Amino acid sequence: MGYIAHIRNEDHAIQSVEEHLEEVSKLAAKFGEKIGVKHLALLAGILHDMGKYSDSFKEYITSAVFDPDNAPPRGSVDHSTAGGRYVFNLAHHENDQASKMIGEILGNIIISHHMGLQDFIDPDHNSPFLKRICDKEIEDYKDITNRLETFIGREKIEQFLDKSKSELIEVLQKNAKSTDKAFLTLSFLTKFIFSALIDADRTDTQMFEENNYKNITQNNIPLFKNYYKKLIRHLNLLNKNNDVNSKINTLRANMSDQCDKFAEKPTGIYTLSIPTGGGKTLSSLRYALKHAIKYEKERIIYVVPYTTIIEQNANEVKTILQDEDHILEHHSNVVQDTDQRNYTEHKSIGLAKDNWDSPIIFTTMVQFLNNFYSKGTRNIRRLHSLANAVIIFDEVQSVPVHCVSLFNEAINFLKNVCGTTILLCTATQPALDFVKNKIDQIDDEIIQNMGEVRQSFKRVALFDKTSSQGWSTEELSEFILKNIGKEDSILCILNTRKVVKKLYAQLKKQLNTNEYSIYHLSTSMCPAHRKEILNEIKNKLDNKEKVICVSTQLIEAGVDISFSCVIRSLSGVDSIAQAAGRCNRHGELKTGNVYIIKHKEEHLNHLKSIKIGSEITYKMILEKGSGNSLDHLMSYESISLYFKQFYHELERELDYMIPELNSSIYQLLSINQKFRENYDRKHNQYPLILNTSFNTAAKYFKVIDKHATSVIVPYGKGEDIITDLNGELTIQDVSVLLKRAQQYTIDIFEHEKNELIKSGDLIPLQDGQFLVLRQSAYDKNFGLNIEGNGEMESLFI
Incomplete structure (x- = not known):
């Protein structure tokens, strides 16, 4: 042998x-x-x-x-x-x-x-x-x-x-x-x-x-050509059915055409600053498909801030392209990342296909950054799939502050070394070329007539309802109750899960629920659950029923939904602009009303970037005089000024500082001068050229401030997945289950995990490779059924 x-x-x-x-x-x-x-x-x-x-x-x-x-x-x-x-x-x-x-x-x-x-x-x-x-x-x-x-x-x-x-x-x-x-x-x-x-x-x-050796080489160009034809057919039908003389529809079609023409430009980093409601998803897809065909790119990757956007955008794209099999939704890592030294136990889990070899992928900013910087081997396995691709960053302003330098340098490497084309999409472009470790060069903006476009897409009026004392939950509930009589629907977006849950409970107690439908949304609910709630809300809105929705900020970017009125708790200018995009989205009203409030029960000490963003925005409000119209906040100049002040305030945070090491992840992965000097003092001479502290950087890296663990929940088909995970699994079984489980996972924080373990509501399967919730720990209204401490509502999970 x-x-x-x-x-x-x-x-x-x-x-x-x-x-x-x-x-x-x-x-x-x-x-x-x-x-x-x-x-x-x-x-x-x-x-x-x-x-x-x-x-x-x-x-x-x-x-x-x-x-x-x-x-x-x-x-x-x-x-x-x-x-x-x-x-x-x-x-x-x-x-x-x-x-x-x-x-x-x-x-x-x-x-x-x-x-x-x-x-x-x-x-x-x-x-x-x-x-x-x-x-x-x-x-x-x-x-x-x-x-x-x-x-x-x-x-x-x-x-x-x-x-x-x-x-x-x-x-x-x-x-x-x-x-x-x-x-x-x-x-x-x-x-x-x-x-x-x-x-x-x-x-x-x-x-x-x-025992199945196959050629893994993929040529997705024929598939992309077929997709492009289907998309153009869909857009033509859309233009035919819509009122083509409508100024907004004409502008949408014009911007889509600009994206198509712009796709002929070579590999680069480009911005796409389509206003909210301007058809960004399909316009960027049109660009990506044509560009991928012309320059033979291997895949198209959408990177979004929230899993909610994945669900909606992926479903829209799958429907238009008439393809379920080649479009991957990657929300989170369902399998706990362990080393793969064992050759017999759980081989099927370790080898299960969890790479990104699909032609079109929808994923989150968390997963994108994890591919470059997180610990272990599961995430980094996907990194090479980012080469020779088209990557569309939707709502790019949502890059976490502490990851800005790391994001910029990853983008530079992808363009300069990997031949990947980058599209930075948002209605509120951040000043990523303003910071010290910046994007090397943003080559061009796709939309040329931005002034006219912004003015034409103005559909709301912003009103200042902030006050020095701030609003209590009871006062906010009364304000909503007063306004629902004259508004068809109200969306209220707050900064923490705790105040969202409290306001929802207060409204349920005060309002006649036979006359009004009240909904709660947060990341405590799995994607399939949120999708079901959003579909129910949309149907009621379409039928002109009275709807109140209380949500965290997960709803404010990329969710195609339109309320007649939006109330937004004070936050950064970019979040306010995104929240305003959920109001009168399709121009149903002459003007929709957006109210900015300050909620005194929100404790933002653990949400530093939201706190600082809110403070900068409040100063910008006061400069115009409290109580006045806030329409000036939506101007290009105000957004640019906001981001410059925001990044200046948080300048020390941008490189991902690690206080206990008196260094940053940026430094640990680059010249790492302090560690090198300390080594020389201790050992007299350093015999290597490279100084990088890969393991230390990975150990400290987290896209969100608190460590989160993915668990599968017993909601809908999630129960069947949990049952299947209790049995014997082949590699193919695990690969299929990993894909199915994406819709039925939530991310829990360390304190939540500890409480669930203590109560016996968190069950490990396959020797801890998967974690699942008991039925008693998941609620049909709120999702995760333990009382949170309100310290965070992540923008990204």
Whole structure:
């Protein structure tokens, strides 16, 4: 028997180390070739499981399958370090810097491919990378090396290494305008190759386990051409059925045509500043499809702030394109991220298809940023799928403040190195080119006649109802009760879940619910639940029934719904503008009324960006005189001024500061000067070129301030999914369940998780790989059925 990479569960067929290394290297090279790093990725694939050429690993894997009761402990045989050491020693003995950097990059990738990238320097001023790559004992290392070089000669490996140097230099030339940017580019490149390796490794292992080898190369251009024809047919029918002489409909059609024509421009970073209600989703889709066809982009990715927008936009696109199978909605990570060192238990979960290989993907800003910066291996597996794509950021003003620099640099890398076209969409463009670590260059704005367009889309009047004392829940309820008599419908948007829930309960107590329908919306409800509520609201609005909806800010961006009146608790100018977009959205009234209030029961100390945004907006209101019209807040000049003041106030936050380290994630992933200086003082000399603290940065990175965990809820078909998860699962079963479960998950915060565990309402399945709620912990009105402390309503989950 030769050396073994895997043993199939079903029939105990063996995949040899040679077969696995060859297939993984081919796939990794294919992924790497998209950005010109074919040989770097190829080397990672060839060497990643080199350690499986050992007698100890052969004994381990055969015992795990055939004699599990006497098998060595899980993860006790290290098969990752050998390949990392081999490439490090081979490349680091060269005199040129490019070779040394390759040894460090590939060495780290290979030793880390079952956990996450290691720190070159950690906060204690040591090098976990060096300790692992140089000091860890590897049994039979010389024999392992001989077996690898028998399979693929050392001369061949040195040829690949030589070609890799040219690839590395070319990448640096594309995106390294300073020393900081050079180190940051090397970090992103490391992550990209890491992504290519992980996806190649798991894909090949999955295909072997399923005994189903298939060509994964996709050519989505024929599909995009078919989609484009269907979209144009739909738009033509829409224009035919609408009043084409209506000024708004004419402007919508004109902006859509501008997007179509603009799509002929080359890869770049562009803005699309269509006002709320201007048909942004379909116009951006028209642009993306035509651009993807012309420049042969692999996929189209929509990135939105809220899962609510995913549900609505994805459903609209699926209906128009008449395709359910090729459009992926990715809300959250249903599987808890653990390392994949175990070869027998939960293999189906670890290998389940959770990458982004669909032609069209709808996801959130959380998931996009996680692909670049979060810990573990599940998220980063998707990173290489962002190359040679069209990425549409819907409501881009919602980039979390502490992630602004990280977002900008990710965008720069995607455009400059990965050949990805970026579209920044919003009615309220943030000043992302105003901050220190800015987007390198926004190439152009698609809509040319912005002044005329903004004026033509004005459908509401904004009124100042703020007061120094602020409004109580009871006073706000009375105000709504007074106004519902003259308004057909009222939407009230508040900043925290606690006050939303309290106002909803107060209104239910005061109002005649036979005459009025009252609804509650928040992220405590799963996507399927929110979708059902929104559909019910829309039907009642269409039938001219009296409706009151109390919601957190999840409703204010991207949800195609129209109330005759909107009440918005004081927040940033961008949020107010988005909230106003839910009022008189389709011009049903001559003018809709939007009232800005200040709710005195909202405690925003844990929501710093909302608090500061509210303070800046309040100053802008007072400058015009309290109690007056607030229409000036919606001007391009006011929005630009607001963002500049907002980013200035939060300047120290933009790089994702970590106070306990006196550094930022931006620094940890770039030059990392403080850690380097501290290492030199402690050890006298630092023997590496790269200083990056990958593991530390990932450990601290969270898009939202509080740690959140995805759980599956027993709402609707969620009950069936929970039942299915209790049984035996194949890889295909898990892949299907992961997709289905997206609609039936919520994210819970740490304090909520602890309460649910204490009450026995949170159940782990498949040894904790999935977490599910008991029925008693989910309410048909509010969703998650525990009392929150009101400290946060995330914009993004």
